[in-house]
Amino acid sequence: MSLAEKAFLGSLMKAGYLIKDTVISPDQLESTVHQELMRRMVELSHAGKNSDLVSLSTLPDLEAFGGISYLSELLSYADIEKFEIIEEIIIDVWKEREKRNILKLAGVHNWEIARVITELDKINQVKTNDHTSIQQALAVMYEAPWEDPEAVVSAPSGIKKLDEVTGGFQDGEVTILAARPSMGKSDVMLHLAKSAGWANYVPIIFSLEMPEKLLTTRLIASTGEFNRVKMRDPKKWLTQSQKDTWGDVMTNLSETNIQIYDRAGQKVGEMRAKTRKVMNTYPNKKPIILIDYLSLIQSSQFYGGNAHLQITEISRELKTFAKDFVCPVICLAQLNRSVESRANKRPMMSDIRESGSVEQDADVILFLYREKYYDKGSDNSSLEIIVSKNRNGPVGTIKVKYNVFTGRIEEFEENPSMV
Numbered sequence: 261m262s263l264a265e266k267a268f269l270g271s272l273m274k275a276g277y278l279i280k281d282t283v284i285s286p287d288q289l290e291s292t293v294h295q296e297l298m299r300r301m302v303e304l305s306h307a308g309k310n311s312d313l314v315s316l317s318t319l320p321d322l323e324a325f326g327g328i329s330y331l332s333e334l335l336s337y338a339d340i341e342k343f344e345i346i347e348e349i350i351i352d353v354w355k356e357r358e359k360r361n362i363l364k365l366a367g368v369h370n371w372e373i374a375r376v377i378t379e380l381d382k383i384n385q386v387k388t389n390d391h392t393s394i395q396q397a398l399a400v401m402y403e404a405p406w407e408d409p410e411a412v413v414s415a416p417s418g419i420k421k422l423d424e425v426t427g428g429f430q431d432g433e434v435t436i437l438a439a440r441p442s443m444g445k446s447d448v449m450l451h452l453a454k455s456a457g458w459a460n461y462v463p464i465i466f467s468l469e470m471p472e473k474l475l476t477t478r479l480i481a482s483t484g485e486f487n488r489v490k491m492r493d494p495k496k497w498l499t500q501s502q503k504d505t506w507g508d509v510m511t512n513l514s515e516t517n518i519q520i521y522d523r524a525g526q527k528v529g530e531m532r533a534k535t536r537k538v539m540n541t542y543p544n545k546k547p548i549i550l551i552d553y554l555s556l557i558q559s560s561q562f563y564g565g566n567a568h569l570q571i572t573e574i575s576r577e578l579k580t581f582a583k584d585f586v587c588p589v590i591c592l593a594q595l596n597r598s599v600e601s602r603a604n605k606r607p608m609m610s611d612i613r614e615s616g617s618v619e620q621d622a623d624v625i626l627f628l629y630r631e632k633y634y635d636k637g638s639d640n641s642s643l644e645i646i647v648s649k650n651r652n653g654p655v656g657t658i659k660v661k662y663n664v665f666t667g668r669i670e671e672f673e674e675n676p677s678m679v
Contacts, residue, residue, distance in 0.1 A: 265350060273335050276310045283351075288354040289354075290354075296325070381536065418452065418669070426647065430588060433623035433624065436625045440594070440595050444667075479513055479518070488666065547587045548587060554571065554592065595607050599611045607648075624647070627645075
């Protein structure tokens with residue numbers, strides 16, 4: 261039997277408090293005897309009793325665990341000082357074992373590749389070490405008063421005024437971009453994707469509603485300033501001068517390295533797995549995740565159809581996604597109809613549909629508003645980007661030029677209002 265498992269169980273017997281602190285569960289042990297023995301230790305702990313040699317020796321089925329002699333042997337392997345290392349070894353061995361089991365099941369039941377990737381990614385998320393002592397943290401900061409600050413790397417939005425307010429899209433942060441339908445969410449998302457791609461990021465778009473071909477058409481139209489109606493038949497409707505620029509548009513867009521996944525009903529676990537695959541393809545580039553949109557992400561549990569609980573779970577998973585991959589995550593969200601019944605139709609936090617913990621988990625919340633959307637006779641064709649929440653900076657409103665015919669976003673030469 262595994263020496264690591266013997267040392268692990270022996271350490272639990274020697275230092276009873278470890279049974280409450282360990283990240284290992286009984287099912288992660290390879291030996292069925294060891295699994296059952298750990299379950300008995302957990303039961304004793306829950307009952308407020310010790311799980312030491314004396315307590316375990318009173319088990320009625322002691323011989324099923326090898327008797328007192330085997331328990332004494334386990335105790336001889338105890339090593340409290342190396343307990344965390346022992347845990348890591350057991351987790352690593354468990355991961356390999358689970359990987360083989362998943363691949364075997366996938367072969368027997370002919371699983372889809374996406375499911376295999378999702379299941380493998382679940383295993384990979386299990387970690388034992390996320391610890392930093394204050395001494396280690398302070399050592400990194402010790403010379404700060406005498407050194408130039410380390411440049412904060414962030415994904416640019418392509419909108420200078422917005423970057424001044426938010427600092428760009430930061431690693432480990434979740435941004436929610438919310439608006440009513442047809443307000444321009446997808447066009448803003450594509451603008452953000454292109455801007456990040458040209459800044460040496462790898463934009464990964466998970467489009468749960470719009471098919472890849474339509475997204476690509478929109479990217480071409482906004483980049484080349486082509487009317488979308490003409491994109492239905494470029495050969496027939498594009499002018500000769502527009503056709504002459506077609507190749508340059510293709511080249512510019514290709515340089516963004518945008519990756520598009522357009523399968524409906526994806527789970528966050530699947531997105532993580534696909535992101536890891538892209539990162540392996542582009543090892544020298546950082547990803548930025550863009551998801552369209554929140555309510556279409558599939559939760560891992562049904563929750564009896566309770567949308568509030570489903571969105572709450574997904575919101576937390578997105579935050580973990582951003583932290584684990586050390587990258588920005590931007591997720592689009594729909595607003596509920598209550599905004600339509602107000603005189604002032606600029607969105608508020610409470611308008612986010614099935615918000616759950618979205619308000620709490622998101623680092624930045626952006627709303628979109630167009631006056632012309634509600635007042636067709638208005639001469640104001642601007643798009644307002646309302647920074648309603650900004651965990652690390654001010655809030656405010658930035659106006660941009662928005663061409664609804666091409667989807668192109670451009671800046672206004674005016675300062676945003678900030679509070």
